[in-house]
Amino acid sequence: MDENLTFSKTRLAPTPSGYLHLGNxxxxxxxxxxxxxTGAKIVLRIDDVDRERTNKLYVQDIFDTLNFLEIPWHEGPRDLAEFDREYSQMCRMELYTSALQQLRENEAIFACTCSRADVARLSPESSYMGTCSGKKLPTDTPNASWRLHTEEPLLLPVKTIHGTVIDATLPPSMRDFVVKKRDTFPAYQLTSLIDDIHFGIDLVVRGEDLWASTLAQQYLSKRLGLEAFQHTTFFHHPLLVDDEGHKLSKSLGATSVQYFRKQHKKPEDIYAIISGILGVQVTLHDWRELVGLLQLSL
Ligand SMILES: [Zn+2]
Known part of the structure; x- marks a missing residue:
């Protein structure tokens, strides 16, 4: 990584659908x-557009966890009340709706009535097989999602923090990905892109499991003419995995930060546990040291 690299803004973007865990x-x-x-300011963005999975307890857990770990942020809500009032994704619904309207007017989307089970039945990897792509269902069909037409194989250059550009194309798992869900709310790929543009993010740090999402969002940015996103720099970091090599998930209570807090652990204990999982031989005390050691693999 170039030592002189500077950015203006990055973001923390947790989803309040479970207690935060060591992977977060x-x-x-x-x-x-x-x-x-790199001199970047940090925006706290809490992705609560998924109304069914969002829970205020988990929103509060995000504030508690960041404060406990002494991880700073410079923009965004300081507490639950401010979040509800000014920073919930519900406050930006107009931005998402106008992007969806633009896609509809440009005939970039189609309505799809397939359920998750329908998609899974046709494809073992749950990749969409284009079932409704040519059906021309009305876009206001009840209980239909909107999918983006992705037949055109666009080249998607991704700027990395190492100063390189990876020229990728959309993976099969993202074929005709959903931009508006059956519950009528905008989908993650759309809200994440629109929010990153809205907040002026020029550095995105996320787990390597989100690589396909990065490509979907790049594809969508081209369809929406959001050129700024193509100048965003990305860093996809390695994930923490359990003994069997599975990614840590929110359902595993014993890895939640809340669990460790209840056990009266201190932040340095958490960083020590993480370094243990990563196989780092040194005992760490805070986030700066953790990343100091990770520099080698950055
Ligand atoms: Zn369909």
Missing amino acids: VLSFAITAALAEK
């Missing part, structure tokens, strides 16, 4: 350290 902590720690190193 690693992501936050890397984001905070890269922000400090």
Whole structure:
């Protein structure tokens, strides 16, 4: 990584659908350290557009966890009340709706009535097989999602923090990906892109499991003419995995930060546990040190 690299803004973008776990902590720690190193301000963005999975307890857990770990942020809500009032994604619904309207007017989307089970039945990898692509269903069909037409194989250059550009194309798992869900709310790929543009983000730090999402968002940015997103720099960090090599998930209570707090653990204990999982031989005390050691693999 170039020592003189500077950015203006990056973001922490947790989803309040479960208690935060060690994997989230690693992501936050890397984001905070890269922000400090490159002069970027940190925006806290809480992705609550998924109304069924969002829970206020989990929103509160995000504030509690960041404060407990002493991970700073410079823009965004300081507490639950401010979040509800000014920063919930519900406050930006007009931006998402106008992007969806633009896609509809440009005939870039189609309505799809396939359920998740329908898609899974046709494809073992749950890749969409284009079932409704040519059906020309009305866009206001009840209980239909909107999918983006992705037949055109666009080249998607992704700027990396190492100064390289990876020329990728959309993976099969993202064929005709959903931009508006059956519940009528905008989908993650759309809200994440629109929010990154809205907040002026020029550095995105996320787990490597989101590589396909990065490509979907690049594809969508081209369809929406949001050129700024193509100048965004990305860092996809390695994930924490359990003994069997599975990514840590929110359902695993014993890795939640809340669980460790209840056990009266301190932040340095959490960083020590993470370094243990990463196989780092040194005992760490805070997020700066954690990333200092990870520099080798950055
Ligand atoms: Zn369909």
